[in-house]
Amino acid sequence: MPGPDPLRRDQRARQAVLDAAWELLAADGWGGISVDRIAVRAGVGKQTVYRWWRGKGEVVLEAFLARSPRETGEPLTGELELVLRELARRFVRLYAGTLLGDRLRELLGAAQHDPELAGAVRERWFRPRREPVRLALAFSGLDARLDAEAVLDLLFGPLHYRLLTGHGPLDRDYADAVAGLVSRAVRG
Template identity: 40%
Template structure:
């Protein structure tokens, strides 16, 4: 029983250290060695539980509640989506947050297991929350809600990934307006 508690304590120390270092140094300069030193564990402990720093950061983010997404439901779908899409755009426009997301995205290109974890633990819960909000009767009958979610978020990822335009509140509002014009029962 003591081993389990010690392991949970070490796990928590590692995740906390990873988030603290991420805030201090940013993702590119974050190392397993630095996480281990700050957490007071050997780096072999980290490698025993995670494949690399991307997996550690992902678990720290998920464990920290980053996927606990509750969408507003004011009764006005357009306004609720504007709030969510503006927040998403702001997150992607933030240089520090964006650097971490970009680095993890790059790691997912070479690591299918990490890509699957990011999809299942980080993206899917957030996108499912949006889909559930869309399903409350304001979208036209027969519209594919998964496609609506892609219409809302796909352009953000595209613009962010290719850096081909600014990520602003105005851009977020335009995405919501165009999507709603195509999908709402009463346009």
């Protein structure tokens, strides 16, 4: 009789590590996480964690990505202001007052002190989510002479700022206000 499937065992161990990192982050925040604690909680050796990741930042980022929707709804089409408004509302639905938003805030904060994590967040989190938005903007009547990257920053910058600082409500009204301001600004 053959023994346990090593691939399945590896997949279970990998998932246990991701779950442990997520749970520790939720329970103790960024400062309460270490590779040692992740390994103990997952029931694996520390070398198992390092087989797949260079450190806690990579583990937590992967756990976050695994729980984050890649697509946040139907593809956007229509007038520029409507597209901007829906993008802002989607952000609010996903991150305002949610566990996912709390973890994003933790990751972005940690990335400020870890250049490798910052690069990974840009490449694995922001870049894949900006591309469909650029396409939606291109089809929504955005003047081709305008810098779509700057428009994205104008829209999402204030939303991330509110998420990070909590100095004001991050709600549908705020999303609509930001979208309206950005729309008026880009129309000149």
